Amino acid sequence: xxxPVESGGGLVQPGGSLTLSCLVSATILSRNTMYWYRQxxxxxxxxxxxxxxxxxVIYADSVKGRFTAxxxxxxxxxxxxxxxxxPEDSGVYYCKTPYNWGHGTQVTVSA
Numbered sequence: 172x173x174x175p176v177e178s179g180g181g182l183v184q185p186g187g188s189l190t191l192s193c194l195v196s197a198t199i200l201s202r203n204t205m206y207w208y209r210q211x212x213x214x215x216x217x218x219x220x221x222x223x224x225x226x227x228v229i230y231a232d233s234v235k236g237r238f239t240a241x242x243x244x245x246x247x248x249x250x251x252x253x254x255x256x257x258p259e260d261s262g263v264y265y266c267k268t269p270y271n272w273g274h275g276t277q278v279t280v281s282a
Contacts, residue, residue, distance in 0.1 A: 173199075175266040180276030183256055191251040191276060193266030200224075201244050206267040207251050209260075209278070216265065222249060234260070256280045 179191040193205070207220040220240045221229040228240050239252040249266065256278075263275040 174271050175268055175273040177264060177266045177273045177276040180264060180278045182279045182281065184282055185257060185280055187256050187280070188252070188254045189256065189278060191253070191264055191266075191278075193249040193251075193273060195247060195249065195266070195268060197244065197247045199268050199270070200242060200247055200249060203269050205242075205249050207240065207249075208265045208267055209262040210265065210275075211259075211262040214262075217262075219264075220251060253278075 173196050175193050175195040177191060177193050179189060181189060183189055202224060205222045206218060208216045209219050210216045219231050219234055220238065222240045222242065230238060237253065237255045241250045258280045261278055261280045263277050265275045266273040
C-alpha cells in the first residue's frame with residue numbers, strides 16, 4: 172500500500188491557524204476510515220481525529236471546536252484545519268490509513 176504523505180506543518184503563534192494535508196490514494200480515501208494522530212516529544216501517539224468515509228468525524232476532547240477534518244476525494248486528500256492553536260497542540264502530526272502511517276509533519280505552537 173502506498174504510504175500517505177502529510178504536509179502543512181510549521182511554526183505558528185498561540186491563537187493562530189494551520190491546515191494540514193494528507194495525500195493518499197483515491198481508493199483508500201474513498202473506502203476507508205482515516206485517522207489523524209499527534210505525538211509530543213517523549214510521549215506516545217494520541218488519536219486526534221477519526222474520519223469515516225460516511226462523513227462521520229470523531230474528535231478528541233482536547234481539539235473539539237477548534238479542529239475540523241475534511242476530505243476531498245477528487246484531490247485524494249484529507250485535511251485538518253486547526254484553529255485557535257495552543258502550545259499543547261505542538262507535536263508531530265501523522266496521517267494513518269488502515270494499512271500504514273505517514274512520516275508526519277511537525278507543528279510547533281509558540282510565541
